[in-house]
Amino acid sequence: MATRDASPVSDASVLSNITLHERKGPAFRDSSTASPPTSTPPTSLGDEASILSDGAKMEHTVEIVEEASTPLALAAPPAAPQSAPDAPNSESRRPARSSRKSVTTYNVQILAGTAIHTPTKYLEKHHKNVLHGPMEAVVKAAPATTPKKRAYRPKHDPADINDPAEQQLATETAQAAQRRTSSRTSVTDIRREALRNFSGVGEAVANTLLGGKALVKSVLKRSASDSRLRSTTRTASSASLRRRRSTRDAETEDEDEDEESEEDEQEEEYLKPKTKQWEEQGMFVGQHRDFDARLTEGQNRARRKSRQTKENKVLPLPMFKYERLLNEDPRHVHNHFKLPFDVYNPLSRKVKVDGWVKLSKNRFIGDASALWKRDKQDNSHCYCTPEDGCGEACHNRIMAYECDDTNCPLSADQCNNRPFAQLKKRARGNRYDYGVEVMETEDKGFGVRAMRTFEPHQIIVEYAGEIITQNECERRMKQVYKKDKCYYLMSFDNKMIIDATRGTIARFVNHSCEPNCEMIKWTVSGEPRMALFAGRRGIMTGEELTYDYNFDPFSTKNIQECHCGTRSCRGVLGPKPKKPANEPSLASSIIAGAKRKIADLFDSNRGSESAPNSPKKRMMANAAMTKARNALAQSEADREKAEKEAAAHAAQAASRENRALKRGNPMSLRRRQTVIRSSRQTTYTYQRSKPQRKVQHKVQNKIQHKVSRPGALPKPSIALRRNMAMAKAKKGLPPPRKSTRKAQRSPTPDSFEDESPNITPASLRSANKLKSLRFPKEPSSSRDSSSMEVPDSDEEDEGTVFATRNIRGRKRGDEPAPRDLHRTGAGVSKTSKRVRNAKGWFVSK
Numbered sequence: 001m002a003t004r005d006a007s008p009v010s011d012a013s014v015l016s017n018i019t020l021h022e023r024k025g026p027a028f029r030d031s032s033t034a035s036p037p038t039s040t041p042p043t044s045l046g047d048e049a050s051i052l053s054d055g056a057k058m059e060h061t062v063e064i065v066e067e068a069s070t071p072l073a074l075a076a077p078p079a080a081p082q083s084a085p086d087a088p089n090s091e092s093r094r095p096a097r098s099s100r101k102s103v104t105t106y107n108v109q110i111l112a113g114t115a116i117h118t119p120t121k122y123l124e125k126h127h128k129n130v131l132h133g134p135m136e137a138v139v140k141a142a143p144a145t146t147p148k149k150r151a152y153r154p155k156h157d158p159a160d161i162n163d164p165a166e167q168q169l170a171t172e173t174a175q176a177a178q179r180r181t182s183s184r185t186s187v188t189d190i191r192r193e194a195l196r197n198f199s200g201v202g203e204a205v206a207n208t209l210l211g212g213k214a215l216v217k218s219v220l221k222r223s224a225s226d227s228r229l230r231s232t233t234r235t236a237s238s239a240s241l242r243r244r245r246s247t248r249d250a251e252t253e254d255e256d257e258d259e260e261s262e263e264d265e266q267e268e269e270y271l272k273p274k275t276k277q278w279e280e281q282g283m284f285v286g287q288h289r290d291f292d293a294r295l296t297e298g299q300n301r302a303r304r305k306s307r308q309t310k311e312n313k314v315l316p317l318p319m320f321k322y323e324r325l326l327n328e329d330p331r332h333v334h335n336h337f338k339l340p341f342d343v344y345n346p347l348s349r350k351v352k353v354d355g356w357v358k359l360s361k362n363r364f365i366g367d368a369s370a371l372w373k374r375d376k377q378d379n380s381h382c383y384c385t386p387e388d389g390c391g392e393a394c395h396n397r398i399m400a401y402e403c404d405d406t407n408c409p410l411s412a413d414q415c416n417n418r419p420f421a422q423l424k425k426r427a428r429g430n431r432y433d434y435g436v437e438v439m440e441t442e443d444k445g446f447g448v449r450a451m452r453t454f455e456p457h458q459i460i461v462e463y464a465g466e467i468i469t470q471n472e473c474e475r476r477m478k479q480v481y482k483k484d485k486c487y488y489l490m491s492f493d494n495k496m497i498i499d500a501t502r503g504t505i506a507r508f509v510n511h512s513c514e515p516n517c518e519m520i521k522w523t524v525s526g527e528p529r530m531a532l533f534a535g536r537r538g539i540m541t542g543e544e545l546t547y548d549y550n551f552d553p554f555s556t557k558n559i560q561e562c563h564c565g566t567r568s569c570r571g572v573l574g575p576k577p578k579k580p581a582n583e584p585s586l587a588s589s590i591i592a593g594a595k596r597k598i599a600d601l602f603d604s605n606r607g608s609e610s611a612p613n614s615p616k617k618r619m620m621a622n623a624a625m626t627k628a629r630n631a632l633a634q635s636e637a638d639r640e641k642a643e644k645e646a647a648a649h650a651a652q653a654a655s656r657e658n659r660a661l662k663r664g665n666p667m668s669l670r671r672r673q674t675v676i677r678s679s680r681q682t683t684y685t686y687q688r689s690k691p692q693r694k695v696q697h698k699v700q701n702k703i704q705h706k707v708s709r710p711g712a713l714p715k716p717s718i719a720l721r722r723n724m725a726m727a728k729a730k731k732g733l734p735p736p737r738k739s740t741r742k743a744q745r746s747p748t749p750d751s752f753e754d755e756s757p758n759i760t761p762a763s764l765r766s767a768n769k770l771k772s773l774r775f776p777k778e779p780s781s782s783r784d785s786s787s788m789e790v791p792d793s794d795e796e797d798e799g800t801v802f803a804t805r806n807i808r809g810r811k812r813g814d815e816p817a818p819r820d821l822h823r824t825g826a827g828v829s830k831t832s833k834r835v836r837n838a839k840g841w842f843v844s845k
């Protein structure tokens with residue numbers, strides 16, 4: 001029989017299969033049969049796999065007919081006939097088609113080593129069987145190199161070459177090939193070429209008594225290696241493969257002598273049963289029995305605590321969810337088992353990203369390395385014990401320093417504060433270990449998703465790339481990336497920038513306004529490094545990883561719409577775009593607003609009021625202007641306060657840390673950690689100016705935020721003010737006097753309301769209720785300390801009526817709010833005074 005050829009390689013995708021007839025004869029095994037001209041590949045291992053392979057299949061098997069009349073045959077040495085002394089008459093012995101099973105199949109691509117998916121190990125095996133060099137040389141050399149083979153290998157009968165049936169089959173095949181569509185023309189060419197070459201081979205085989213498949217293979221290989229053939233094979237057949245092939249060719253020539261023993265070895269190898277490769281990790285890698293990423297840290301802790309007594313260790317993987325169901329909710333005991341929701345399979349196909357050059361660590365570019373200042377002074381040390389294990393209270397951890405042998409007394413096994421070392425170890429593992437993969441998102445381009453769970457604050461992946469100076473960054477922005485939509489620039493230490501256009505996978509992590517990760521700068525062996533850490537919630541398998549870019553756009557042109565789809569989405573990436581230069585400042589907009597209100601007041605009263613300069617209008621206008629001025633003064637004060645706060649913040653954090661270290665109190669340390677973490681959060685940027693500008697921008701944002709705090713008590717509407725003013729006018733109150741500087745500084749009742757963010761009508765009502773229960777009614781003129789204090793307004797106009805009255809829903813005759821009100825943070829000044837007038841209205845004094 002045609003022994004199973006060395007074609008385990010045939011799980012590869014191939015372009016063509018060429019089936020060789022082996023004629024049945026006394027010298028051959030009985031099962032040798034012929035193939036029909038077209039057929040599915042026979043049941044050789046190779047072809048089975050070929051059927052299953054991904055690539056284009058050749059349903060048609062080309063049968064090779066050896067033609068005696070080829071020039072090569074004529075040139076063959078006279079010794080050839082000796083190779084087939086027992087050749088029977090092929091015509092009389094033509095085998096039945098039903099016995100085609102054992103026909104040997106040769107795959108040109110595989111034999112030639114040009115099949116692109118052929119696993120290397122098989123190629124290597126195969127090439128040992130292949131003869132190389134020019135045909136004549138091969139033919140001459142072959143008998144000498146394979147003397148033993150002839151003793152037991154089936155040989156080709158020259159009579160076969162002349163078999164008319166086979167010739168006919170070959171002709172039919174060739175005709176069929178010609179009829180095929182143009183897309184297959186190239187393949188047909190290959191076959192023709194193979195046929196032509198092979199006919200020569202057959203002749204040569206017959207003439208030189210070589211027989212056997214090695215020579216056939218070598219010729220077929222030659223066919224496939226022919227430049228013409230190569231041009232028609234898949235373009236994906238890489239140059240590297242060809243290089244490898246040629247190397248192997250050279251090796252093979254040397255190895256021909258050992259062919260027999262190697263073949264034996266190969267056969268032995270094929271006989272070995274295939275062993276299944278089991279994945280040792282998979283769906284649940286990274287998950288821990290005691291951690292459920294859907295719960296908060298506190299809930300997880302509580303769960304762990306409650307479990308300590310009733311943990312059921314009987315149930316094996318997979319598991320935790322079901323175990324939870326069983327343990328925590330007895331009603332579910334009889335539920336059908338459901339697979340956990342986070343069963344996960346890595347993407348079958350790796351996403352290919354054009355232009356992404358992977359770097360696994362930072363690389364300095366240009367001047368950057370010279371300018372890089374190593375901040376050796378900035379050191380940290382921890383004094384943890386093995387029991388602490390460098391946990392939450394570890395000083396290095398709090399300061400975002402990685403522990404190592406120089407700054408930590410614990411060994412690597414005992415210490416839990418070596419995230420980058422952990423990452424390095426993980427990177428050596430498999431895909432699950434590595435834990436992240438690139439995926440395509442709907443509307444944000446590529447993204448990154450978790451292939452495993454991550455615990456809160458666990459390191460996920462380092463953000464590394466090219467470290468460049470700001471000048472280089474600007475140059476790249478203007479020249480290299482000017483047409484790009486995605487940027488991979490991140491502000492880093494020493495005013496440098498990490499450009500991860502060439503960088504780690506972290507560059508694909510998208511922005512979200514409600515992120516599940518944080519990008520934090522750590523110091524590792526004295527060097528700053530940036531990495532993505534899980535947020536406080538942890539990460540569940542399959543989740544897309546995101547962090548807040550704090551994007552600082554290069555220009556308004558670069559402002560990008562945010563598609564994070566979260567509830568608190570800001571609409572754009574990072575902070576809201578800066579106002580254009582020609583837009584009015586905060587102060588001027590306040591004044592403009594006040595003017596508009598005044599104009600509104602006058603407009604709305606037009607018609608009902610005859611005199612344009614009536615005292616009432618003057619009073620209202622005055623009040624509005626006062627308010628505007630106060631707002632201005634307030635914003636100025638706020639700005640100063642914010643700046644002071646920012647300065648005090650760092651000092652406080654440092655002293656808190658010291659105190660915490662002294663006390664060893666983990667709670668305060670944790671708070672410190674949060675402070676540091678937030679201060680180390682970085683900004684995704686492509687900024688033109690220096691980082692200080694960014695800080696200023698942030699401070700300004702904060703101030704703006706303070707001035708127009710969303711929780712502030714709503715201001716009385718214009719209509720309301722008008723009503724109040726009219727009521728006051730009816731009661732004969734004098735028009736407001738001109739405000740003094742002092743009055744401007746001390747807030748009027750109106751402005752006082754503005755800065756009472758926590759007072760709501762409801763809170764006032766409840767405060768009043770409480771008060772009426774606690775305090776007996778007092779005369780309305782009472783000025784004792786329990787009365788609500790109002791801004792000191794010695795020179796303030798007596799006629800200013802509190803807008804609070806109506807807003808707060810207090811009725812005439814109500815007592816002032818008790819002290820409890822102050823505790824609500826109403827911002828009531830204790831130095832201010834107010835009195836009721838004869839008609840029960842609160843007026844400032």
Ligand SMILES: C[S@@+](CC[C@H](N)C(=O)[O-])C[C@H]1O[C@@H](n2cnc3c(N)ncnc32)[C@H](O)[C@@H]1O
Binds near residue numbers: 443487510512
């Ligand atoms: C660091 S890259 C992130 C990977 C990027 N998606 C990609 O395909 O290469 C930053 C760019 O991703 C896009 N991007 C990231 N988060 C986004 C979001 N929430 N909405 C819209 N685009 C986003 C923006 O174009 C941004 O410039």
